[in-house]
Each structure stands twice: as structure tokens, then as C-alpha cells.
Amino acid sequence: MTAGAISLTLKIWRQNGPDAPGSFDTHNLSGLSPDMSFPEMLDILNERLTLAGKEPVAFDSDCREGICGSCGAAVDGIPHGPEHRGTLCQLHLRHFKDGQTVWIEPFRASAFPVIKDLIVDRSAFDRIIQTGGFVSVNTGSAPEANALPVSRNAAEQAMDAAACIGCGACVAACPNAAAMLFVSAKISQFALLPQGQAERKGRALAMVAAMDREGFGSCGNQRECERVCPKGIAIRSIARLNREYLAAAVGEE
Numbered sequence: 001m002t003a004g005a006i007s008l009t010l011k012i013w014r015q016n017g018p019d020a021p022g023s024f025d026t027h028n029l030s031g032l033s034p035d036m037s038f039p040e041m042l043d044i045l046n047e048r049l050t051l052a053g054k055e056p057v058a059f060d061s062d063c064r065e066g067i068c069g070s071c072g073a074a075v076d077g078i079p080h081g082p083e084h085r086g087t088l089c090q091l092h093l094r095h096f097k098d099g100q101t102v103w104i105e106p107f108r109a110s111a112f113p114v115i116k117d118l119i120v121d122r123s124a125f126d127r128i129i130q131t132g133g134f135v136s137v138n139t140g141s142a143p144e145a146n147a148l149p150v151s152r153n154a155a156e157q158a159m160d161a162a163a164c165i166g167c168g169a170c171v172a173a174c175p176n177a178a179a180m181l182f183v184s185a186k187i188s189q190f191a192l193l194p195q196g197q198a199e200r201k202g203r204a205l206a207m208v209a210a211m212d213r214e215g216f217g218s219c220g221n222q223r224e225c226e227r228v229c230p231k232g233i234a235i236r237s238i239a240r241l242n243r244e245y246l247a248a249a250v251g252e253e
């Protein structure tokens with residue numbers, strides 16, 4: 001057994017599809033290394049379930065390095081888990097006590113229907129991006145680097161916003177299931193840079209309309225989103241989104 005190994009009781013949400021009823025299954029796992037990541041623990045559980053002829057727990061993960069935004073579940077009620085600022089794949093078992101009971105469930109939001117167990121459909125985010133989360137102007141070949149001066153402050157803020165990986169934790173944490181932190185990050189990364197100016201107004205109007213169409217709620221300044229964002233996107237992005245939207249709606253330059 002690994003030195004310092006711990007045992008956990010897992011209460012995991014199982015649900016066969018969007019309209020199927022769901023419930024929590026209980027699994028006891030022992031001999032877990034504190035250095036193990038959360039998905040690695042689920043891999044071990046799934047190996048045991050498979051060997052026992054049972055259906056493994058469906059969950060998303062890809063890079064397992066906090067980069068892709070694929071992973072996500074609420075652990076003890078908190079998207080990506082408590083006691084750390086990062087994605088679920090960066091949550092390690094050292095954050096849990098030996099013998100602890102851990103509750104694991106999918107991100108909860110009507111705009112993110114459960115596909116199976118811990119996997120939710122986050123394609124609503126893709127549809128919002130499709131309405132304006134891009135720059136479509138033809139820039140030709142790479143321009144001379146100093147032709148478009150960008151202040152250091154604007155560049156830093158744009159890079160901070162561009163760090164959003166679209167994991168959806170902000171939506172799952174928000175009492176209104178608002179997607180405003182996500183949309184504000186995507187709008188900010190363009191609004192702060194010269195390349196984003198040509199489509200700036202249409203982008204703000206279209207992305208906010210898409211956000212509403214997909215059934216996300218509105219920001220109530222609860223700030224739960226920024227507390228769980230693994231990339232540290234700050235709520236001041238939402239203030240920028242509101243300014244961008246208002247300016248576009250009243251036709252300001």
C-alpha cells in the first residue's frame with residue numbers, strides 16, 4: 001500500500017440520460033495515494049467497476065493538465081472541488097481526509113443538460129462563440145509587429161481574459177446559472193485589442209442575445225463565478241461586457 005494512503009467513500013451521481021432519473025451511488029475506495037488526481041481516482045473506480053461487470057462512471061477529461069476545459073464536476077457542491085483554484089483534473093486527493101465522504105455530481109444548469117452521469121452538454125457555449133467569438137476580418141500576411149501598438153495594460157488584460165478555457169464552472173457556481181463570466185471573457189479578449197474593433201458592436205449584441213437564447217440567467221453580482229474560475233477570470237470582465245453591450249445597443253462609438 002502507498003505510504004499515507006487514504007480511504008474515501010464516494011457518493012457519485014449516476015444518470016443514464018437527460019430525461020432519466022438520477023441518484024447517488026456509493027463506492028468505498030481504499031489504498032488511494034494523496035498525490036493522485038481526481039480523474040485518476042475515478043479511473044481506479046472505473047477499472048474496479050468494469051472488472052466486476054458493472055458500468056463505469058461516465059466523466060469528461062482530456063488534457064488532465066488544466067488546459068482544455070473538458071473536465072468538470074461539482075465536488076462537495078463546489079464546481080471543480082473545494083480548497084483549490086484549478087480544474088478538477090488538478091484536484092489532488094491530498095485535499096481530502098482519510099475516511100471522508102465525498103459527494104460528486106455533474107455541473108447543474110438547465111442550459112447544460114446531463115448526457116450521462118457526470119458528463120453535461122456544454123455545446124451552448126459553442127453556439128454562443130459561433131455568433132461572434134472570433135475575428136473574421138482578413139488581415140493578410142503577418143503585419144510588422146510595431147504597426148499596431150498595443151499598450152502593455154491592454155495586452156495583459158486581454159491575455160487574462162483569453163485564459164478562459166470554457167469549462168462552465170462559472171455557470172454551475174452561479175445561483176442564476178449565468179454565463180456572463182464566460183461571455184465577458186470572450187468579449188474582453190477582443191474588445192481590448194485593435195484586431196477586435198471592426199466587429200466589436202455586433203459581437204457584443206450577438207453574443208448576449210445568444211446567451212439569453214440558450215437559457216442562461218443574468219448576473220446578480222454574487223461573485224460565485226470568479227471564486228471557482230480555474231483561470232482567475234475576474235468579475236470586472238462582466239462590467240466590461242455590460243459597457244460593451246450598452247454602448248453597442250445605443251450606437252456609441
Ligand code: FES
Pocket residue numbers: 060061062063064065066067068069070071087088089090
Ligand atoms: S482535463 Fe483538460 S482541463 Fe481538466
